[in-house]
Amino acid sequence: MRQAGRYLPEYRAIRERHTMLDVCGTPDLAAHVTLQPVQRFGLDAAILFSDLLLPFVPLGLDLEYVAGEGPVVGHPVRSPADVDRLPPVDVAEAMASTAATVRMVTGALGSIPLIGFVGAPFTMASYAVEGRSSRTHARVKAFMYTEPQAWHALLGRLATIAADLAALQVGAGVHVVQVFDSWVGHLTALEYRRFVEPHSRVVFDRLHALGVPSIHFGVGTGHLLPHLVRAGGDVIGVDWRTPLDEVATTLPGVALQGNLDPALLLAPRPVLEDSVRDVLRRGTAAIGHIFNLGHGVLPETPPDQVQATVDIVQAWSSDA
Numbered sequence: 322m323r324q325a326g327r328y329l330p331e332y333r334a335i336r337e338r339h340t341m342l343d344v345c346g347t348p349d350l351a352a353h354v355t356l357q358p359v360q361r362f363g364l365d366a367a368i369l370f371s372d373l374l375l376p377f378v379p380l381g382l383d384l385e386y387v388a389g390e391g392p393v394v395g396h397p398v399r400s401p402a403d404v405d406r407l408p409p410v411d412v413a414e415a416m417a418s419t420a421a422t423v424r425m426v427t428g429a430l431g432s433i434p435l436i437g438f439v440g441a442p443f444t445m446a447s448y449a450v451e452g453r454s455s456r457t458h459a460r461v462k463a464f465m466y467t468e469p470q471a472w473h474a475l476l477g478r479l480a481t482i483a484a485d486l487a488a489l490q491v492g493a494g495v496h497v498v499q500v501f502d503s504w505v506g507h508l509t510a511l512e513y514r515r516f517v518e519p520h521s522r523v524v525f526d527r528l529h530a531l532g533v534p535s536i537h538f539g540v541g542t543g544h545l546l547p548h549l550v551r552a553g554g555d556v557i558g559v560d561w562r563t564p565l566d567e568v569a570t571t572l573p574g575v576a577l578q579g580n581l582d583p584a585l586l587l588a589p590r591p592v593l594e595d596s597v598r599d600v601l602r603r604g605t606a607a608i609g610h611i612f613n614l615g616h617g618v619l620p621e622t623p624p625d626q627v628q629a630t631v632d633i634v635q636a637w638s639s640d641a
C-alpha cells in the first residue's frame with residue numbers, strides 16, 4: 322500500500338521534477354517509481370504506480386493534485402445532468418499508458434508478481450461528487466439519497482470503467498488486482514447493500530471471469546466485511562482496527578490481507594517487532610494471509626522502519 326509514496330527520498334526526487342499526473346501518465350517514469358521500493362527493500366510483490374482517480378481525466382472532471390491537499394476535481398458531479406454529460410470512455414485508448422507501464426514493469430520484475438489496482442465505484446463516486454477528500458462524505462451521501470436514479474447511473478458508469486481498467490491491466494500482465502473501496506466504511510450495511518454492492522460486484526465478476534485473483538480492501542469496514550465478501554474478492558483487506566483472528570472467526574474460509582497500523586512504523590523497534598509478529602500470528606487463523614499494512618505508508622515514515630518490517634515478515638515466512 323503506497324509503497325512508492327512520499328516517504329521515499331528517491332520518489333520525492335522524481336516528484337520535484339514532474340507532476341503527479343506526468344509520473345502516472347509517462348510509462349518510463351511510472352515503471353521506474355513502481356520498481357523503487359522493490360529494489361530498495363526486497364519486497365515479495367510490487368504495486369503498480371498509478372492513482373485511483375486517473376479515469377477522471379477522460380471523464381472530463383478536471384483532475385489535479387494540489388500540494389498539501391491531494392486530489393482536487395475542477396468539475397465535480399453535482400446533479401443528474403452532470404451524470405448525463407459524462408462522455409463515453411474507451412479505457413483501452415484513454416489508459417494506454419497504464420498498460421505500457423505494466424508491460425515495462427513485468428518485464429523488469431521477472432518472477433516477482435505485480436499487483437494492479439482500480440477504485441471501487443463508491444470511492445470513485447465520493448471524489449467525483451465531493452470534489453476532494455472529505456471527512457464526513459456528506460455531499461456524496463446526500464446525492465445518493467436525493468437522486469437515487471442518477472446515483473445508480475453514476476455508479477454503473479464507474480463500475481464499467483473500473484472493470485475495463487482492471488481487464489486492461491490483466492491483459493498487460495498484472496498477476497492480481499486490488500480493488501480499493503477506501504471510504505465505503507462510512508456507510509451502514511443497509512446503505513451498502515442498496516446503493517453500492519451491485520456495482521462493486523460488476524468489477525469482481527469481470528475479474529473472476531478473467532481468472533485473475535482479486536483483493537477487496539476498505540478502511541473502517543469491520544461492520545461491512547460479510548457484505549464485502551458477498552460483493553466479491555478472493556482476499557479481503559482489513560484495516561488495523563479489527564484483529565485478523567477475530568475476522569477469521571466470523572468469516573471462516575476467507576483469505577485475509579493486512580493489517581498492521583501504519584502508525585506502528587513510527588514506534589520504537591521492539592514495539593514494531595512485537596506488533597508485526599502479532600499480526601503474523603493472528604493471520605494464521607485464516608485459510609490464507611497476505612501481510613500488509615492496514616492502510617497506506619504515512620509520509621513521515623523512516624524508510625529503515627519499512628526495511629525492518631519486511632525483514633521480520635520474511636524471517637517469519639522462512640521459519641514457517
Ligand code: CP3
Binds near residue numbers: 369372390391501503
Ligand atoms: O505504491 C504506490 O504508491 C501505489 C500507487 C497508489 C497511489 N494511490 C499513488 C499516490 C495507490 C494504490 C493509490 C490508491 C489511492 N489513491 C487510493 C486508495 C488507497 C487509500 O489511500 O485508501 C485513494 C483514495 C487515492 C486518491 C488519492 N491520491 C489521494 C487521497 C491522494 C492524496 C494522498 C495524501 O496522502 O495526500 C492521492 C495522491 C497520491 N497517489 C500519492 C501517491 C504516491 C501522493 C502523491 C504525491 O504527492 O506525490
